[in-house]
Amino acid sequence: MSLNSSTAGRFAGWGLLVVLGLNLRPILSSISPLLGEIRLATGLSFQSSALLTSLPVVCMGLVALVGVRVEAQLGERRGIALGLMMILLACLARWLMGQGSTLLVTALLGGAGVALIQALVPAMIKREFHHRVPVAMGVYSASLMAGGGLAALLSPVAATYFQQWEAGLGVWLLPALAALLLWAWLPLGAAKNANVIPAYKGLRNRRAWLLALYFGLVNCGYMSLVAWLPAYYQQLGWGVLPSGSLLAFMTIFQVIAALLMPVLAQRGIDRRPLLWISLLAQTIGYLGLLIAPLQFPHLWVALCGFGLGACFALSLLLTLDHHRDPRQAGQLAAFVQGVGFLINAISPWMTGWLRELTGSFVSAWVVLTVTTVAMLVVTRVFSPATYRTASVPA
Structure with missing residues (x-):
């Protein structure tokens, strides 16, 4: 059933984007607010704790890299x-x-479950929302980020209610169950296609690698903040609930940016001005966390959230711009996300390593600041005029 075949189908398609997106980040962000209790109960070190965020992201990268085979075998x-x-x-x-x-x-x-969904959704968006791709990407991205923020906010609440930290992590099976039932009930999504080429042919293309590295670096701050922002403020004297609420506050601005910036992108084809604004917001936010974390904490977190929310949606949209054909665009997006998420996986591990090495998170904010400044410079190469000359083979 195509999402465009009826009014009900269209509404169902938008609803499914929201429901699917909500399930893609709680597996990551439910950990951070409860990390102190988890480490106390399990004896995990800072570096081992970072694996709880890094390992899912590694899975996202590896599964995305074989996304074409996934589509061919499963649909x-x-x-x-x-x-x-x-x-x-x-x-x-x-x-x-x-x-x-x-x-x-x-x-x-x-x-791995998150990775399967993320590998398949971009091609579905390109096919089913071909006249509204930027808006659909914004809705999907905003829902994804909202799920992360809700998990950061509500996991400590659930843990307190049930009087066990395990409940704060496990309660997120409920939205997964709801999404699974809705997905089974609505006849949406393409079946497997034996004609899909089970190999990606753009691996030697410089633009494909540039897009992948760019996606990874402009978004890597999210993984570090999800893993360590509450721990950073707990180290500065905040409690578990206030520090966890910072992630939820950040999510508000991620959602705003993920919805607003793609809508603005709908009006033109050059993504660079909006990406520059987004990266500048990230840079100022990281500098604030570095220089004056206790003076204006909500301002710095809001700027980080706005920049990260916009960069995720816009960098994926930039990738999809490189192909008109949905399947080819999906193959490129899978490759870009695969490499990008593997880069993202390094970020929380690196932050945990720097924290153990130096005794603080300051060095991590320095690294993220330098990274965003470098990406501000790289963004200039993504002129729409280069899309054809740098066309990426599928």
């Missing part, structure tokens, strides 16, 4: 259903078995 319907099932089982296991080893295994399982 959107079975692939997305399998991804939701894996997220559900990971959350259930975290609730029932709270050991450190269980957390690491479920990080892999849930990350």
